[in-house]
Amino acid sequence: MPKKMQLKYEWNVAYRIEHWVHVASMIVLIFTGFYIHWPFFGGGPESQIMAWMRFLHFLSMYTLLIGLVLRIYMSFNSRFDADWRDFSVIQNLKGVPEMIAYYTFLKDKHTEYRKYNPLQAFTYLSWAGIIILQALTGFALYSGDFFGLFSSQAAFGWLNRLLGGESHTRVWHFLIMWYFIITAVVHVYMSLLQTLVKRDRTFQSMFTGYKLSSATGKKR
Amino acid sequence: MRKEHGLATRDLVDRLRYSGVGRRDFLKFCGLTAGLLGLSEAYIPRIANALEKGTKRPPVVWLNFASDTGCTESLIKATYPNAADLVLDILSVDYNETIMAAAGQQVEEILQKSLKEGNYILVIEGGIPTKHGYGMIAGKDMMDIAKEFAPKAIAILAVGSCATYGGVPAANPNPSAIKGVADVLGPAYKGKIVNLDLCPVNVEVLVAVVVNYLLFKKLPELDSFGRPKTFYGQLIHDNCERRAHFDAGRFVEKFGTEEEALGHCLYKMGCKGPMTHAPCPKIMYNDRVSWCIKAGAPCIGCGEQGWTDKFAGFYERLPGVSIPGFKGVEFTADKIGLAAGAAAAIGIAAHALGSTKRIKKGGEE
Known part of the structure; x- marks a missing residue:
């Protein structure tokens, strides 16, 4: 343990469960989504492989949506850590140049933030946005x-008209998924990097809840 | 032919009997139409009655604009019960440039008479060029003809995808600026125009809409594309006869293979059935003999607005994506995704290399 660092309870059980439920449903969604986009293996003679893939796809999206609703509820009402202030767009915009400078090695240190740095806050906020976008485009493509x-057409057909038809809705649905994949990979990389650079157990904290903290962080 | 024998004056059933269609066949046709419209069998006699009142049937004026007359072709190939003429009789077509026997002055008189009397059902086949001089009949722009005939019509049926949203003639780059009927006539005609998409139009749908009008004196309920919900409310994919193969993950990968011979799903061959709302799997074509997917061809989505551009290429799963700044260059969604993914991977690798220094530093802290 590096000097001057102490254990801090960063994530309570609800946040951790929510995080891993999202991870699981995202992995299922991406895998089944790729399969639905291009069925890269066939089923056996009696299989219902595509039907199952679609079922799992829809099921995990509902899980993800319920998770998002809970997350939004928690960020306002959690007794442990209602963190909605950390996502303030205006506050975070000020910190963006410094974070970019830090990540491009132009600066060696950055301001310590309470929970999320500005780039993190924007990324997580965008994830909430794209979950909603994926749900909307998904429902517009869903016929039932x-x-x-x-x-679904009566409720979400307007989106197909807006985007120029179902084929284009499909392309958007696909590209938004790629945005998530890329940002998620960066997310995992960053947490590992943080763990290695600062030795602060960021990565482990999503399992244990505890993280090492050197400072109390910027108050909001 | 019949009209030359003076049969046009007799009533419908007599005329049908003359052309080999018995009363039983006629009632079968009425039952079929009732089924198409989702009406109970109690309506069959009413349909028969509505059709038999020959003199009271509104005349149909059929205008041909920019198209390949495939819809007319589809119309005259209708054989249920077994007479192509039945449909023509029901429609009581007064004017159709492609199939009418008369020509010149004679037929122009009929047309002008219809126009004067009004109260006709106006059927428009083909897109309408909105540039002067690009599509003219007898020295008149097609657009002007459409605008001349539209006000006095009791209902306007835009048949085929050319008439609804431009279809093939309006495909990119569309030099004559062809538009669909509803776009040319403007919002004043909203609710009066029925878009009967598909290329060509499904005749049974056309007849059903006309019969619906004869019965109830109103047009069917329309969706946001102006198409009757009854017929265009469901996806081809959801009613497809090959759907079981889709659910089971059995796909044709290439034409000329065993999978194709076994009739597996055409999803990977670029079938647009999952994006197309049309009654094809149920009603089919040519006297319910066959339709594209049954015949082994992937759906090209001809029932949807702007299908020629947005569904091209027809054998690809997703359309190409043009990126602003790269004019005329199209990328597939897969390539864009992979390129972005690769760029992210390179970025991460570069950052990881750069971070090794920090890691050493962090260890010393």
Whole structure:
């Protein structure tokens, strides 16, 4: 343990579960999504492989959406850590140049933030946005009805018109997924890097909840 | 032919019997139409009644604009019950440039008479060039003819994808600026125009819409593309006869293979069935003999607005994406994704290299 660092309870159980549920459903979504885009292996004679892939795809999207709703609820109402202030766009914009300078090796140190640095905050905020976008485009592509109440086309068909037809909705749905894949890979890389550079157990903290902290961080 | 024998004056059933269609066949046709419209069998006699009142049927004026007359072709190939003429009789077509026997002055008189009397069902086949001089009949721009005939029509049926949104003639680069009927006539005609998409139009759908009008004196409920919901409410994919193969993950990878012979799903051959709302799998074509996917061809999505451009290439899963700044260059979504992914990987690798210094430093702290 490097000097002047102490254990800090960073993530409570709810945040950790939420994180891993999102990871699991995202992995399922990406895998089944690629399969639906281009079925790269066939099923056996009695298989219902594509039907299962689609079922899992829809199921994990619902899981993800419910997770997002809970996450938004927690960020306002969590007794442990209601962190919605950390996502303030205006506050974070000021910190962006410094973070970019840090990550491009133009600066050696950056301001310590309470929980997320500005780039992190923007990325996570964008994830909330793209989950909603993926849900909307997904529902627009989905043909069926919701509990027999209304059809997906009646509810979300406007989006197809806006984007120029279902084929274009499909392209957007696909490209937005790539945005997520790339940012998620960067996310994993950054957490590993942080763990290695600062030796602060960032990576482990999403399992244990505890992280090493040298400073109390900037107050918001 | 019949009209030369003076049969046009007799009532419909007599005329049908003359051309070999019995009463039973006629009622079968009425039952079929009732089924198409989702009406109960109690409506069959009413449909028969509506059709038999020959003199009260509104005349149909059929205008041909920029198209390959495939819809007319589809119309005269309708054989249920077994007479192509049945459909023509039901429609009571007064004017159709492609198939009418009369010509010149004689037929122009009929057309002008219809125009004067009004209350006709106006069927428009083909897109409408909006540039002067690009599509003219008897010295008149097609656009002007459409605007001349539209106000007095009781209903306007845009048949085929050319008439609805331009179709093939309006495909990029569209030099004559062809537009669909609804776009040319403007919002004043909203609710009066029925778009019967598909290339060519499905005749049974056309007849059903006309019969619906004869029965109820109103047009069917339309979706946001102006198409009757009854017929264009569902995806081809959801009613496809090959759907079981899709769910089971059995796909044709290449034409000329065993999978193709076994009739597997054409998804990977670029089938646009999952994006196209049309009644093809149910109603089919040519007297319900076959349709594209049954015949082994992937759907090209001809029932959707702007299909020629947005669904090209027809054998690709997704359309190409043009990126602003690269005019005329199209990338597939896969390539864009992979390129962005590769760029991110390179970025991470470079950053990791740069960070080794920091890692050493961090260790010393």
